[in-house]
Amino acid sequence: MVKKIKSFFEKFYLLVILVILYAPIVLLIIYSFSNSSNFNFDQGFTFEAYKAIFTSDKSPELWKAIGNTFLIATVSSVVATIMGAFASIGIFNLGRRTRRIVENVNQFPIINSEIVMAVSLMIFFVTFAFPEGYLRLIIAHIAFCTPYVVLSVLPKLESMDPNIYEAALDLGANPLKAMTKVMVPIIAPGIFSGFIMAFLMSMDDFIITQINKGAATGINTLSTYIYSDARVQGLEPFWYAIFSIIFIIILATVLGTNVYKVSKGKKKAKEAK
Amino acid sequence: MAKIKFKKLRLTKKVFSIPYILFLLLFVVIPLVLILVNAFLDSDNNLTLENFKVFFTSRANLIVLGNSLLVGIITTAFCLLIGYPVAYICSKMSSGKIIVLLYILPMFVNFLIRTLATKAIFIAMGVELGMGTVLFGMVYNYLPFMILPLHTTLSSIDKSYSEAAQDLGANKATVFLKTTLPLSTSGIISGITMVFIPTISTYAISQLLSNGKIFLFGDSIQLSFEQGLYGVGSIMSLVMLAFVLISNLIMNAFNSNSNAVRRSLW
Structure with a gap:
C-alpha cells in the first residue's frame, strides 16, 4: 500500500514537471491556429498564421533568413566534418603529450561560455580586418562545430581493432586504400553523427552569429531575425506558426531517432541473451 | 613514385x-590571446591598467556581476531541487531512458524560441515581467542540462550498493543519503556546472523576460x-x-571522465 502511494506520488511529480515543461510549447502550437498574438480565439480556428509565412510583407526577409541558416549550416558542417574526421585520425596517431594538448584545446570551444567565444572571434576578425559577412560567420561556425565532430569520431577510432587496418596492409592494400576501404567505414557512424551534430549546432546558434554578423551586412539567420523582429514588437501570428513547425520537426526527429536507438539496443541485448 | 608517396603517408598519419x-x-587560441591583450590596451592601443580600474571600481558593473551570480545560484539551486527527483525516479524505472528523454527534448529547440514562447504566455496571463519571470525562464531553459548528467550518473550506479546498505539494516532515507547521494556527486557537479556557467553568461534571455529591466553579465x-x-x-x-x-577544474577533480557525460549529451 505504502509502495503504491509512493509510486503514485513519483509518477504525479514526473507528470507535473512534464506539463510545466511542455505547456509553453503546447499552448503556442494550439494558438498558432488562432491568428492572434495574445492567445485568444476571437477569429476562430484558422490557418491564416500559416498562410502568412508565405504572404506576409515580412516573408521575403524571413525566407532569406531561413536560406542563410541552411546555407551557413550546410557549408560549415560539411567543412567541419571533413576537417574533423581527418583531424581525428591525425590526433589518434599523435604522441601522447601532444595529443593531450590538442584534445584539451579542442575541448575549449565546448566548455567556453558562448559569449566569450563570440567576442573573442569578433576581436580577432576586427584586428585582422576579415571582410564582414558570410566568411566571418562560416569560420566562426566551423570553429565551434568541429570539436563536436572530433569528439564523436575519436571514440570510434579508440574502439577500432588496429589489427584490421594492419591486416589490410599485409594483404597488399596501400595505406590510402586501407584507410578509405577499412578505416573510414569503421569510423563512419562517428563521422555521420558528428556531421548531424555540427549541422544542428550551427542551425541552433544565436549568440555567435548575432555578434559576428556585422550590423551593416544585413545578413540574418533565422535566430537573429527572430531576435531583431520579436524583441521590439512581440510575436506576430506567423511566428507562432513557424515555431510550431520547428517544434514538431525537432521533437519528432529527436524522439524518433532515440526511440529507434533504445529499441534497437534492447533487441540486441535480447539477442545476446 | 606514387608508391613512395603513400609509404610516407603511412609513416606520418x-x-x-x-x-x-x-x-x-x-x-x-589567438582570439583568446587577443582578449588578454586587449584587456591591457586603451583605446589608442597603449599599454595600460586603466581598464581593470574602470571595471573593478564601477558600481554598475559590479552590481551586474553580483546580480548574475545571484541569478546563477538561484537558478542552479532550483534546477537541482527540481531535476534531481526527476533523474532519480527515471533511473529506477525500466523505461526510464525514454521517459528522461522527454525532459531533455526541449533542449533541442532554440533557446530564443522557447524564451519568446514563455514571454508571450506571461504577457497573455498578465504576469508582470521582472525578476520572477527571468528566474522562471532560466530554470525552464536550463533544467534539461541538469537532468541529463544526473540521470547518466544515477542510472550507472550499481544497484547492489543500495541493496547491500539495506541488507545491513539501513532504512530507506539512510540508504539514499549514505549511498545513492554520495555516489551521484559527479553528476551533481557536472549538472551544476552545465547550468551555472551558461546562466551567468546568458545573453538576451534576461533582457527579453524582463523587458530590458534586468541585465546580466553576458x-x-x-x-x-x-x-x-x-x-x-x-x-x-x-x-x-x-x-x-x-x-571545469572542480568538475574534473570530481569526475575523472567528465567527457563521458558530455559525450552522452548527444
Whole structure:
C-alpha cells in the first residue's frame, strides 16, 4: 500500500514537471491556429498564421533568413566534418603529450561560455580586418562545430581493432586504400553523427552569429531575425506558426531517432541473451 | 613514385591533424590571446591598467556581476531541487531512458524560441515581467542540462550498493543519503556546472523576460563591445573565463571522465 502511494506520488511529480515543461510549447502550437498574438480565439480556428509565412510583407526577409541558416549550416558542417574526421585520425596517431594538448584545446570551444567565444572571434576578425559577412560567420561556425565532430569520431577510432587496418596492409592494400576501404567505414557512424551534430549546432546558434554578423551586412539567420523582429514588437501570428513547425520537426526527429536507438539496443541485448 | 608517396603517408598519419591544429591555433587560441591583450590596451592601443580600474571600481558593473551570480545560484539551486527527483525516479524505472528523454527534448529547440514562447504566455496571463519571470525562464531553459548528467550518473550506479546498505539494516532515507547521494556527486557537479556557467553568461534571455529591466553579465559583455569599449569588455570576458576554468577544474577533480557525460549529451 505504502509502495503504491509512493509510486503514485513519483509518477504525479514526473507528470507535473512534464506539463510545466511542455505547456509553453503546447499552448503556442494550439494558438498558432488562432491568428492572434495574445492567445485568444476571437477569429476562430484558422490557418491564416500559416498562410502568412508565405504572404506576409515580412516573408521575403524571413525566407532569406531561413536560406542563410541552411546555407551557413550546410557549408560549415560539411567543412567541419571533413576537417574533423581527418583531424581525428591525425590526433589518434599523435604522441601522447601532444595529443593531450590538442584534445584539451579542442575541448575549449565546448566548455567556453558562448559569449566569450563570440567576442573573442569578433576581436580577432576586427584586428585582422576579415571582410564582414558570410566568411566571418562560416569560420566562426566551423570553429565551434568541429570539436563536436572530433569528439564523436575519436571514440570510434579508440574502439577500432588496429589489427584490421594492419591486416589490410599485409594483404597488399596501400595505406590510402586501407584507410578509405577499412578505416573510414569503421569510423563512419562517428563521422555521420558528428556531421548531424555540427549541422544542428550551427542551425541552433544565436549568440555567435548575432555578434559576428556585422550590423551593416544585413545578413540574418533565422535566430537573429527572430531576435531583431520579436524583441521590439512581440510575436506576430506567423511566428507562432513557424515555431510550431520547428517544434514538431525537432521533437519528432529527436524522439524518433532515440526511440529507434533504445529499441534497437534492447533487441540486441535480447539477442545476446 | 606514387608508391613512395603513400609509404610516407603511412609513416606520418599524424599529418592529418596539422590543418586542424593550425585552425585551432588561428581561430580558438589567438582570439583568446587577443582578449588578454586587449584587456591591457586603451583605446589608442597603449599599454595600460586603466581598464581593470574602470571595471573593478564601477558600481554598475559590479552590481551586474553580483546580480548574475545571484541569478546563477538561484537558478542552479532550483534546477537541482527540481531535476534531481526527476533523474532519480527515471533511473529506477525500466523505461526510464525514454521517459528522461522527454525532459531533455526541449533542449533541442532554440533557446530564443522557447524564451519568446514563455514571454508571450506571461504577457497573455498578465504576469508582470521582472525578476520572477527571468528566474522562471532560466530554470525552464536550463533544467534539461541538469537532468541529463544526473540521470547518466544515477542510472550507472550499481544497484547492489543500495541493496547491500539495506541488507545491513539501513532504512530507506539512510540508504539514499549514505549511498545513492554520495555516489551521484559527479553528476551533481557536472549538472551544476552545465547550468551555472551558461546562466551567468546568458545573453538576451534576461533582457527579453524582463523587458530590458534586468541585465546580466553576458549582456554587459556584449554591450561593452557594441559601444567599442574593448578594454573593459575584455576584462569582463576574462572574469567569465576565470569562472569557466575554475568550474571545469572542480568538475574534473570530481569526475575523472567528465567527457563521458558530455559525450552522452548527444
